[in-house]
Amino acid sequence: MNLEISSQVLRWGVRVFGVGILSAFVTITNLTQPSYAGDATFRCDTSKYKGKTIPTTFVFTQDGKKLPLIHWVSDYFPGLTPQQRCQQVTYRFQRSYDQGTLRYIRTGILNGQPVLCATDQKNAACTDKNLLFTLKRGSDPDATARQLFDHRALAAGNATNQSGGDTSNNPVNIDIEAYLYFGSSQPRILK
Secondary structure, eight states: OHHHHHHHHHHHHHHHHHHHHHHHHHHHHHHHSOOOSSSOEEEEEEEEETTEEEEEEEEEOTTSOEEEEEEEOOOOSTTOOHHHHHHHHHHHHHHHHHTTOOSEEEEEEETTEEEEEEESSTTOOOOTTTEEEEOOTTOOHHHHHHHHTOHHHHHHTOOOOOOOOOOSSSOOEEEHHHHHHTOOSOOEEEO
C-alpha cells in the first residue's frame, strides 16, 4: 500500500513539475517576443483639412487613442488617387505590424526612388517586402521621416518639406513603438 501511495505521489509530482516547467517555458518565450505598443490597428479613413475631406491613415492604439499619421492629398503618383494610396499604405502598415516587422520605420532608396519602409532591426535594408510607401522623386526621405514622426513639428503644424537629399550616409530609423506609445494627435500632410 505504501508503495502504491508513493507511486501516485510521484506521478502527481512529475505532472505538477511538468506543468510548472511548461508554464515557465511559455512565460519565457512570451518575454523574448518583440513587444509592440499594444494591439494597434491601422485604418484609412477621412478627416478635414483646410475645409476639405481627405483620406487619412490613422492608427488606433490599445489605450483608445486615434492618431492620424498621414493626410493623403497628392496626385503625384500616376494611376493612384489619394484614396487608393491611403488604402494601400494603410494596409502595408497593418501587415507589417501584424508580422512584427513594424518596429522601426527606415528611410532608403528602392528602385531609384526615395522610400520609407518597416523593419524589425535598426539598420535593415529597404526591400519590396518591407516597403511602406514611395516618395516623390528628388524628395529627401530622411527629412520626410523626421517630419512625419517629430512631435514638436506635429504640434507646430509644420508642413512636410520634400527637397532633394542624400540618404546613403545615415538613413533615419524611427522607433515606431515609441511613437505609438507617446503618439501625437496631429497628422502630417504628405504632398
